[in-house]
Amino acid sequence: MASRPERIAPPEIFYDDTEARKYTSSSRIIEIQASLSERALELLALPEDGVPKLLLDIGCGSGLSGETLSEEGHHWIGLDISPSMLDIAIEREVEGDLLLSDMGQGLGFRPGVIDGAISISAVQWLCNADRSSHNPRLRLKAFFTSLYKCLSNGAKAVFQVYPENNDQRELIMNAAMHAGFAGGIVVDFPHSSKKRKEFLVLACGQLSTNASLSQGKNEDETRLSDDDSDSEDEENQTVRNLDRHRHLKRQKKSKSGKGREWILRKKDQMRRRGNDVPQDTKYTGRKRKGRF
């Protein structure tokens, strides 16, 4: 993100037909968004009872993030403000239902009906005032308050965000806390400027005893990984500091990403969906040297 798209134009203008298509046909972007979504879903820590859930994908764009939810068998409702992105989502025959909607206007769902929400690379857009009538603080408030309402008790929402600076981070976090959410920020690869990824992990309502994710308590640091999957290898371990005032602490141990096998599997999936995917070669999944 050399130049921040939010600085260029409002989202529904920035993501026009050309940009939406460009975005969705970049294999690099597809891969990044897929892995961010997988990570978000992991942090969502849904009960592993084998029953599909009803989830939201906020700022779903062309469906790259939602596809991860479908792959895990969940139903989802995606909302986005860009008609062009949604057009591509239709073209790609995503399985979620789509709504043309501005999250800054608040979400119109009945109370307590949604099992969880993810949002990948979208919420930072709310920090910008694109019209004279826009007040980021109010829009964030409308968004988080309405989200809180529609989530079922104990449900979580995970947002992968690109705040431009600490003010934006605080702005987003405060709005979430004011709406009643508890939670904090999880940082993956905190010391790599390229790979650093930030997730806001929020929980709603009274959580069951094993799942207390209360605000600013360090005892809770590990629960997100502890109480569910064993799938989390130490490799990609990240900071789990749910104290919102202190972000980074510990570093992950290795740099390796998802590995060749994961990439091959992913590429295969994309092929089956009829996407244009580069051939597999001996270079596939190799670590790149230098800049790119």
Added chain:
Amino acid sequence: MRLLTHNMLSSNIKGVVNGFPLRIEAEKVLEKNVEMNSDFLKKMFEKIEWKAFVEASRGMGYTELPEEADSSMLDSDEFLNRFHHALLELHLEEGALVCPETGRRFPVRKGIPNMLLHEDEV
């Protein structure tokens, strides 16, 4: 948009007290087969507003749902099949959703409801 989503949606216009259910104006409805998952249906049954669901399904031209339903019916395959079909296989492709309180129409094009509010509705 499927009725699953319709049943969760409500009108979000400023000042509206009861924005649920949005009335369906169907111009074009599509059917797409989806594999049935009875566990999901059972979970969803607890959340569905049945009356609104039945009404919506009629608006989409499907009239096989019972007026009333309780959880004991989830043991019946026939019921599950109908519930499944109405919930997940019917798609409102073209038409509109209408706010029950204000009559404001939210157009649906290519299966996507346009829920964007005008500035004076926020």
